[in-house]
Amino acid sequence: MMSELSQPGRPRRPAPIWQAGEVVEVVVETPETSSLRIQLPQPEPFLPGQYYNIRIPVVGRPRPIQRAYSVGSSPHPRFDVIEVGVKEMEGGLVSPVLVRECPVGSILEVRGPYGAFTWTEEEGGPVLLIGAGSGVVPLMAMIRYQVSKGTTVPMHLVFSSKSAEYVIYRDELSTLAHQYDWLQVTHTFTRETDNPLARYHRRIDKEMVEEVFVETAPKLAYLCGPPEMVDDCERSLLELGLEPDVIKTEKYD
Ligand SMILES: Cc1cc2nc3c(=O)[nH]c(=O)nc-3n(C[C@H](O)[C@H](O)[C@H](O)COP(=O)(O)OP(=O)(O)OC[C@H]3O[C@@H](n4cnc5c(N)ncnc54)[C@H](O)[C@@H]3O)c2cc1C
Structure with missing residues (x-):
């Protein structure tokens, strides 16, 4: 199964790249939190507890704004779709857009996985x-x-x-x-x-x-x-x- 990350003795994985993920499902979890399931065109194995960065264009900003979001789904048995759970921060630049303005079919730039907060x-x-x-x-x-x-x-x-x-x-x-x-x-x-x-x-x-x-x-x-x-x-x-x-x-x- 492809769900294990590189381990000592194995070659290091190349640095993650930005890729255009497609939102394939949205689950409204609470009044302020939604889970977005994102299909990755270039999936990478990850470990439970890791996160992805997501960046979106923001009006008035010269470059996209990026934030980190933990993956809430299990990498086993499949890691080609990741689920992120986003809580809307009032007045925030990114989370309100992800929670309120990303219906199924939206394309999001994502990069990952990252992080050592992992358990297996x-x-x-x-x-x-x-x-x-x-x-x-x-x-x-x-x-x-x-x-x-x-x-x-x-x-x-x-x-x-x-x-x-x-x-x-x-x-x-x-x-x-x-x-x-x-x-x-x-x-x-x-x-x-x-x-x-x-x-x-x-x-x-x-x-x-x-x-x-x-x-x-x-x-x-x-x-x-x-x-x-x-x-x-x-x-x-x-x-x-x-x-x-x-x-x-x-x-x-
Ligand atoms: C490793 C990691 C994993 C994470 N995983 C998750 C996750 O799974 N789910 C999740 O929901 N979040 C997660 N976060 C938090 C997430 O990355 C964002 O920080 C969060 O969504 C807020 O981003 P934002 O752009 O919406 O808000 P921001 O634009 O960063 O603003 C944050 C808050 O500050 C206030 N603010 C901004 N600028 C000013 C200012 N000039 N003066 C006064 N107030 C201001 C805003 O009103 C808002 O309330 C994670 C963070 C890290 C580091």
Whole structure:
């Protein structure tokens, strides 16, 4: 299968090139987030957790503006279509266009894959995945990858959203957590105080990290989302005794 990246001893892959991807499906995930499935004319193998750059022309700017977007789909069994999950940032240059103005058939310039925020079954677990908002996207790639490969490494996703309405991949996560013993999903809602879907109703904090840490006994942790949340969680995990080299972080700044 073509889903493995270059490894030590193998020749290095050439630097990624810009290519014209076609949007082949759009899934509205929440009021502010959509997933775009993009068919690549020159697909490259990637690893779960990596990202692509997307650039678009912006009126008044001499050159296209580019932003990074994690891939939410699994590279296995196919990597010729990538799915990115984009949250609209009010007043932003790129994300509102991707969320509101890219119907099926749109052509987008994309380049990738990039990044070392990756997980495969060789890394083992248990794995603690902590994400906030669109920070769940690369974590979902890791979960979907494990589903597609049929491996059973324990994973615990702790996912912070504003409310149930804003939970990206809500139905899929619920189905998978019921279907697979290896997957636990813990929601926290920051702006909804009484929804039973969530175990917590506050921002991710030290006490929460400690509780899920004790339950999960992780060997590895992946943290993704706003820089402050990632830094706070990393600090908490270090205080709990996790070694720095088993904590991987991706900051969406
Ligand atoms: C590795 C990586 C992976 C990522 N993956 C994802 C992902 O999977 N999904 C996702 O949704 N995002 C992801 N991001 C974030 C993404 O790259 C963009 O940063 C995000 O979409 C915002 O881009 P934008 O062009 O819409 O907003 P920008 O134009 O960058 O603006 C961002 C915010 O700043 C404000 N702003 C801009 N200029 C000014 C100014 N002069 N004064 C005051 N305020 C200003 C805007 O109003 C807006 O709210 C990722 C980032 C990284 C680094």
